[in-house]
Amino acid sequence: MKILKNIFKFFLLLIVAGIIFIVFANYSIKKQSDPFLFTNTADIPKAKTALLLGTSKTLSNGQPNTYFVNRIQAAADLYKSGKIQYIIVSGDNSRKSYNEPEDMQLALIQYGIPEDRIFLDFAGFRTLDSVVRAKEIFGQNKIIIVSQKFHNERAVFLAKQNGMEAYGYNAADVNKYAGFKTNLREYLAKTKAYWDLLLGVEPKYGGDKILIP
Numbered sequence: 001m002k003i004l005k006n007i008f009k010f011f012l013l014l015i016v017a018g019i020i021f022i023v024f025a026n027y028s029i030k031k032q033s034d035p036f037l038f039t040n041t042a043d044i045p046k047a048k049t050a051l052l053l054g055t056s057k058t059l060s061n062g063q064p065n066t067y068f069v070n071r072i073q074a075a076a077d078l079y080k081s082g083k084i085q086y087i088i089v090s091g092d093n094s095r096k097s098y099n100e101p102e103d104m105q106l107a108l109i110q111y112g113i114p115e116d117r118i119f120l121d122f123a124g125f126r127t128l129d130s131v132v133r134a135k136e137i138f139g140q141n142k143i144i145i146v147s148q149k150f151h152n153e154r155a156v157f158l159a160k161q162n163g164m165e166a167y168g169y170n171a172a173d174v175n176k177y178a179g180f181k182t183n184l185r186e187y188l189a190k191t192k193a194y195w196d197l198l199l200g201v202e203p204k205y206g207g208d209k210i211l212i213p
Helices: 002-036 066-080 100-110 127-136 149-161 180-199
Strands: 049-053 086-090 118-121 142-148 165-171
Touching: 002 149, 002 165, 002 180, 049 066, 049 127, 049 149, 066 100, 066 142, 066 165, 086 100, 086 127, 100 118, 118 127, 127 142, 127 149, 127 180, 142 149, 149 165, 149 180
Parallel strands: 049 086, 049 142, 086 118, 142 165
Antiparallel strands: none
8 A cells, every 4th residue: 555655656746747847848948039039020130041930731621721821921021021031941741742841932932932042941840850950951050930939939949059049030820719729739849849958859860061142
């Protein structure tokens, strides 16, 4: 009976420690990244290159993904305002029928961005990969990251922890009901990002250097 009680106490302590770590990781990431996030192109510092983080073009029901549409609009606004010269589109291309970078490239071109100003990163399977590869593969030490605020908090934090001068340009979010699951998952994603940082996790793939003029 005593052994069972000790086991129960041990698991209870693990649960409490896990909750504390989740709260700490989320608070720390938000606090450190918040001063570097912007919603107005007039306020954000200039950078040669933006990093547009990938998401699917459509939802599972076939409807347009508002996260995707809003990120494309935000990246186009940055370019047309003269705040950036180039855009790295980084996303998942793990399946033949699924290609986030090419979908984003085509959408950006439709918004009037010249094709030669867009660089594709097909190995952006995670936010960590996208951010670190922007530095290690594409040679960018200063960058503007484009995504929704909840995502930019994590991405800017990771970029700064990897020695980059990073700013986040927040694309418009979706309504609270539609984004509830995404925001809930983000709590765990921030925790995972902090844990990966402590463990020194690196991008899954490397590759040849790509020169941005």
